[in-house]
Amino acid sequence: MGGKSSKTETPPVAPKAAETTTPPPAPKKKGDYVQGDYVKSIYGHGIVDEVRSDGTVCFVIDNWFLANNSRVKCYLNPAAVDHDETHTPSPEAVALSQEAKNLMGTFSEGDRVLTPFGKGVITEKRSSDLVVTPFTETWMLANNCRPKYFLHPNQCTLDPVDSPILGGEAVTTPFGSGYVLSRRQNDGQFIIESDPANWALANGSLARMYLDPALVSRTAPSTGDRVLTPFGKGVVVEKRATDLVVKLHESTWVLAYGQKPTLYLDPAIVKKDPVDSPVVGGETVKTQFGPGVVLSQRQNGGQFIIESHVWKLANGCLPRFFLDPALVKRETDFSVGQRVLTQFGKGVVAEKRANDYVVVLHTSTWVLAYGQKPTLYLAPNMLKPDPTFSPIVGSEKVTTPFGEGIVLSTDPTSKQLIVESTKWLLANDSLPRFFLDPTLVTRFDAQELKTGETYNTAFGPAVLTSLFQDKVILQPRTWELAYKQIPRFYLNKEAVNDSWVVV
Structure with missing residues (x-):
């Protein structure tokens, strides 16, 4: 009998699914660089800090230093740089790149800085480096040209003494001494008005100069000047051939038995106090014997000759004091309407409050949008009297938004000036009177x-x-x-x- 042979049938096997593999990343194209890429060149490896609009690749070399321990920065054409896939940035290079980003925020255009090549001023702040112009007294090129440095921010430190010059400071320029009015935003130049004692234009007005910060320096301190030092505020009591003798204020620190420290300092680390400037003749000052008026200053010891105006001697004469400059302080009680100098420019005291003063800046200093004048709230030690403007008083001729007039008096309650017009009449033929804020009244331009x-x-x-x-x-x-x-x-x-x- 024939029968069917038994066969073991193998069940069908499902076809294997195609294995999915992640393709390797496409190699970066030469010339396609972004910040943070690790690149190589004939000078070494480094991390890209910046790729400029013209394609220039800026990167810091990772594997060598200069003699002064500064990093080397390269500015190369994209064709001279290639991606480096075989090396990993060193921790030092990564830290340096991050350090550059952090340091950039501490600098501004116009800052005075110390560099390995001497003192200079930052004339341009770029995305990955600083453009520094050295001062003329540091060094110059042929034909009186000044070099420029392109420095990594870790090569610059803010000069602790030669800080940025502010409005109202006395400065020295190639054209003589003057006072800083303000600073232009577009090119960073200082607007400087010539010192009246220096020179004036043919029509009697003061010359104004628009100067690069590298051409402007603070006027060197002299005997009697209030100064800032690394050790605190003080007064120059003697100017010698190679140094300055500075006596610190009592408010800074005092030695045993109440003695004030006397310092012998290099002039390079001493600068004039931009607010607490030298007291001059005619100013009202405070002394340990009460308020008085400065008559003059002696040349030999720099002492002030001060006449009291609050008490008299037995014979009816006013006493006179011969006092060390460190014992004399400027009267810091300002009145409404008084012209003052601030760190931000010239202004007028609009209000006197318990702990500060409200100061409105002059339009000649700077103006906000829609022609609004900035209003500042300043502590008394941030103000000083403007030597070129005394407070307007009764009987003076003034200019107002309503025309010329004569000041009759100051309203004791509102502190407004009462001004009578001299240019037009009311319907009943009487002269109009205005009650005006002092900031709206200016002395008539004679x-x-x-x-x-x-x-x-x-x-x-x-x-x-x-x-x-x-x-x-x-x-x-x-x-x-x-x-x-x-x-x-x-x-x-x-x-x-x-x-x-x-x-």
């Missing part, structure tokens, strides 16, 4: 006076013969001296009543 015209003075009608910055020379028309000599008067411009011109 430069409108003209030579050859006749004006009323306290000595009668007189012809203006010469016109200077703040004074005028006049000759009277109605009288003369013996032998027919014609007298001459040297008067302040405010003493000439030019609202009444004698025809």
Whole structure:
């Protein structure tokens, strides 16, 4: 009998699924670089800090240092650089790249810095380095050209003494001394007004200069100047051939038995205090004997000669004190309407509060959007009287938004100036009066006076013969001296009543 043979049937096997493998990353193309890439060049390996718009690759070399332990930075054409897939950035290189990013935030254009090549000023802050121009006293190239450094931020440190110059500071320039009004935002240049004692233009106005920060330096301290040192605030009591003798303020620190430390310092580490500037003749000051007025300063010891105005001697005379500059402090009690200097420029005290002053800056310093003037809230030690502007007082001629007028008085409650117009009348033929904020009132610009015209003075009608910055020379028309000599008067411009011109 034939039968079927038994066969073991193998069950069908499902086909294997195709194995999925992650393709290797495509190699980076030459010339395609971004910040943080590790690259190689003929000079070594490094991490890319910046790729500029023209394709230039900026990177810090990872594997060698300069003699002063500074890193080497390369600026290479993309064709001279290639991706380095075989090396891993060293921890030092990664830390250095991060350090550069952190340090960049500590610098600003215009900062005075110390570099391995001497002192300089930052003239441009780029994404990965600093452009530094050295001071002229550091060194110069041929033809009086100044070199420029392109430095990694770890090669620069802020100069602890020669900090950025601020508005109101006295400075020295190639054109003489002057005062900083402000600083332009677009190119960083200082706007400097010439010192009145230095020189003026033909029309008697002060010259203004627009100068690169590298051409501007603080005026060197002299005897009696208030200064800042690495050890605190003090006063220069002697200027010697190679150093300065500085006596520290009591508020800084005091030795045993109340003695004040005396320092002998290199002038390079001493700078003038931009707010606490030297006291000059005519200022009201505080002393241990009460308030007084500075008459002058002695040349030999720098002592101030101060006359008291609060008490008298037995014979009715006012006492005079000969005091060390460190014992004399400027009166810090400012009145509403007083012109002052601040670290941010010139302004007017608009309000006196319990702990500070409200100061409105002049439009000539800087202006906010829509023509608004900045308002500052400053501590008393951040203000000093403006030597070129005294407070406006009664009977002075002024300019207001409503025209010219005469100040009658100051309202004791609101501190507003009461000004009577001299240019127009009301319907009943009376003169209008305005109650104006001091910031809206400016002393009349007497430069409108003209030579050859006749004006009323306290000595009668007189012809203006010469016109200077703040004074005028006049000759009277109605009288003369013996032998027919014609007298001459040297008067302040405010003493000439030019609202009444004698025809």
